[in-house]
Amino acid sequence: MPDPFYITTPIYYVNDVPHIGSVYTNVACDVMARFARLDGHEVKFLTGTDEHGQKVEKSAKDAGLSPQAFVDKISENFQSLIPLCKLSSDDFIRTTEERHIKGVLYLWNTLVEKGYIYLDSYKGWYSVRDEAFYGESEIKDGKAPTGAPVEWVEEPSYFFKLSAFQEKLLNYYENHPDFIGPVSRRNEVIQFVKSGLTDLSVSRTSFTWGIEVPNDPKHVIYVWLDALTNYLTALGYPEKTEDFKKFWPALHVVGKDILRFHTVYWPAFLMAADLPLPSRIFAHGFWTNEGQKMSKSLKNTIDPVALIETYGLDPVRYFLMREIPFGQDGNFSKAHLVGRLNGDLANDLGNLSQRVLSFIQKNAEGRIPSKGSLNQEDKDLMEMSSNLLSKIRPMILKDQELHRYIEEVWKVIAASNRYVDHQAPWALKKTDPERMETVLYVLCTALQKIGILLQPLLPDSSGKILDQLALPLDKRGFEDLETPLQTGVLLPPPSVIFPKFKEESV
Ligand code: MSP
Numbered sequence: 001m002p003d004p005f006y007i008t009t010p011i012y013y014v015n016d017v018p019h020i021g022s023v024y025t026n027v028a029c030d031v032m033a034r035f036a037r038l039d040g041h042e043v044k045f046l047t048g049t050d051e052h053g054q055k056v057e058k059s060a061k062d063a064g065l066s067p068q069a070f071v072d073k074i075s076e077n078f079q080s081l082i083p084l085c086k087l088s089s090d091d092f093i094r095t096t097e098e099r100h101i102k103g104v105l106y107l108w109n110t111l112v113e114k115g116y117i118y119l120d121s122y123k124g125w126y127s128v129r130d131e132a133f134y135g136e137s138e139i140k141d142g143k144a145p146t147g148a149p150v151e152w153v154e155e156p157s158y159f160f161k162l163s164a165f166q167e168k169l170l171n172y173y174e175n176h177p178d179f180i181g182p183v184s185r186r187n188e189v190i191q192f193v194k195s196g197l198t199d200l201s202v203s204r205t206s207f208t209w210g211i212e213v214p215n216d217p218k219h220v221i222y223v224w225l226d227a228l229t230n231y232l233t234a235l236g237y238p239e240k241t242e243d244f245k246k247f248w249p250a251l252h253v254v255g256k257d258i259l260r261f262h263t264v265y266w267p268a269f270l271m272a273a274d275l276p277l278p279s280r281i282f283a284h285g286f287w288t289n290e291g292q293k294m295s296k297s298l299k300n301t302i303d304p305v306a307l308i309e310t311y312g313l314d315p316v317r318y319f320l321m322r323e324i325p326f327g328q329d330g331n332f333s334k335a336h337l338v339g340r341l342n343g344d345l346a347n348d349l350g351n352l353s354q355r356v357l358s359f360i361q362k363n364a365e366g367r368i369p370s371k372g373s374l375n376q377e378d379k380d381l382m383e384m385s386s387n388l389l390s391k392i393r394p395m396i397l398k399d400q401e402l403h404r405y406i407e408e409v410w411k412v413i414a415a416s417n418r419y420v421d422h423q424a425p426w427a428l429k430k431t432d433p434e435r436m437e438t439v440l441y442v443l444c445t446a447l448q449k450i451g452i453l454l455q456p457l458l459p460d461s462s463g464k465i466l467d468q469l470a471l472p473l474d475k476r477g478f479e480d481l482e483t484p485l486q487t488g489v490l491l492p493p494p495s496v497i498f499p500k501f502k503e504e505s506v
Contacts, residue, residue: 005041005397006247007033010254011050011093011230014074015059018081019294020287020302020320020332021255027317028284028326028402029253030087034456035396035405037088038478039389044247046234047082048093049075053223054128057209067209071096084308085317086459093234095226103233104211104226107273111160112214116272119216122157122201125150130257131223133201146257158203158219165268166197172267172277180263181282181400182327185256189263200265228266232275249279253400256283282400285329302332311501314458315341318406321457326402341501345461348413349450350498353465355420356443357494363429368444368470369437370487378442381419385412385449389481392453409453416446444469444485452476461497468494 009025012018026047033045050056051071060070075094082089093100111117125134129148144150173179173190180186203219204210210220229237231252235244254262262281270277289300308316319337322344324330360366374382392408395401420443428436451465455476466476470489 002041004246005036006044006250009047011048014071023304031456045089047089050227051096052210093230100233103237104229106238110273116161123154126153155205157201159199160202162197162200185283252281259283288331314461322406345498346500368485368489369440371441372438385446
């Protein structure tokens with residue numbers, strides 16, 4: 001039995017409606033979670049909302065609502081992404097939930113007991129947008145390195161002895177080369193930690209929307225210490241639950257902007273509390289919109305709901321995962337999305353299944369054909385599709401190279417299309433009907449593997465391909481990749497899986 005697999009998205013700030021960035025991480029994690037399940041792992045896929053802190057408090061005030069009423073409302077928008085994007089998440093955690101607050105207080109008390117928290121006062125820069133403290137040397141032209149505005153803060157504050165973890169963290173990175181991915185991000189983090197860690201302010205007193213510090217209610221716990229703990233509280237921490245024992249540690253997938261919190265602060269908190277560290281933290285890149293940085297003030301954020309309504313869910317999932325190598329930055333362009341929908345999906349994949357299955361309907365009694373003896377070309381295609389799983393498994397579960405997984409499947413789609421052209425079953429129909437059956441059988445087998453392996457990425461359309469192959473629902477797991485199709489099974493009439501997108505229908 002493969003190891004249990006625990007994967008998390010960041011929990012989203014509820015200061016605003018979801019945008020393409022939120023959908024991006026969600027879909028990427030969903031692809032990995034679905035893949036792991038089909039591959040026999042027991043999976044826990046967690047997402048949720050980050051509901052405390054100054055930023056959320058301010059947004060609630062601007063909206064004229066109490067913070068609680070505001071977060072209840074906005075959190076729903078994020079929960080509605082689950083059916084919209086067909087996310088196979090197993091839990092949705094909100095940091096205002098009792099189960100979470102209880103765990104955060106427990107972690108806080110543990111850090112106090114172990115001597116890692118002390119009271120002092122903070123004097124320095126704070127960015128509400130990033131919910132982050134910045135050192136003097138990081139401020140450029142009066143702004144945070146992220147470009148966010150900063151304000152000068154002077155207030156009593158509890159500190160976490162982050163400086164005590166500099167060497168321990170560096171040793172850990174050294175001994176666990178896969179802890180942070182991609183490698184370029186790992187190097188960045190190592191540089192940052194080598195440049196010196198100062199103690200971290202972990203409480204605020206200038207607002208109240210947060211979890212109160214035990215025995216000192218003037219302070220609320222710093223929103224990042226609160227938020228990061230969600231990965232544990234969703235497993236029932238501090239209770240040593242079955243889930244905790246089974247699933248911790250996790251693979252955390254995050255955007256590159258929140259790398260420092262996940263690879264420096266979070267492991268240090270866990271080390272301080274004597275808890276095992278995450279198995280891996282993978283940071284993906286950022287999307288721009290038609291070449292421009294996306295921001296609320298530029299009014300150019302992309303609404304995922306409208307996007308999915310216009311192009312359909314699977315094309316959007318496909319585009320997000322294929323357009324840019326996972327881990328790198330990239331650009332969102334409608335023209336490219338339409339290009340990929342009409343090219344990769346409609347022409348390559350859709351056309352392959354359509355031409356094979358309609359040909360079978362018309363010329364092979366609409367049944368799974370029979371397999372005669374195989375020539376070298378048949379064997380080559382069969383072998384190519386049979387080798388896919390072992391090739392793509394590490395790409396997804398180990399390296400998070402989701403784009404490479406897709407490229408590998410598309411190589412088989414392209415090879416299958418070339419095979420149809422070359423074998424020309426329409427000509428064989430007259431000259432060698434038996435050979436025609438074999439060619440069609442080989443193609444159905446390729447479609448079976450392509451359909452099964454694309455389920456994590458394209459849950460709807462791959463389901464349709466497999467329906468059209470009359471593959472029973474209990475024969476769609478990876479363990480059935482090599483189960484031969486049964487000659488003679490009646491196939492339903494095929495229908496178009498990816499209709500071409502015409503501009504005027506926008
Ligand atoms: N609340 C924190 C995370 C706490 S996790 C313990 C947070 N929330 S966020 O809502 O601001 O961001 C959520 C995710 O969206 C981050 O991983 C961020 O990188 C991602 N994205 C935000 N804008 C993005 C793009 N333009 N492109 C890709 N991802 C982006 O940070």
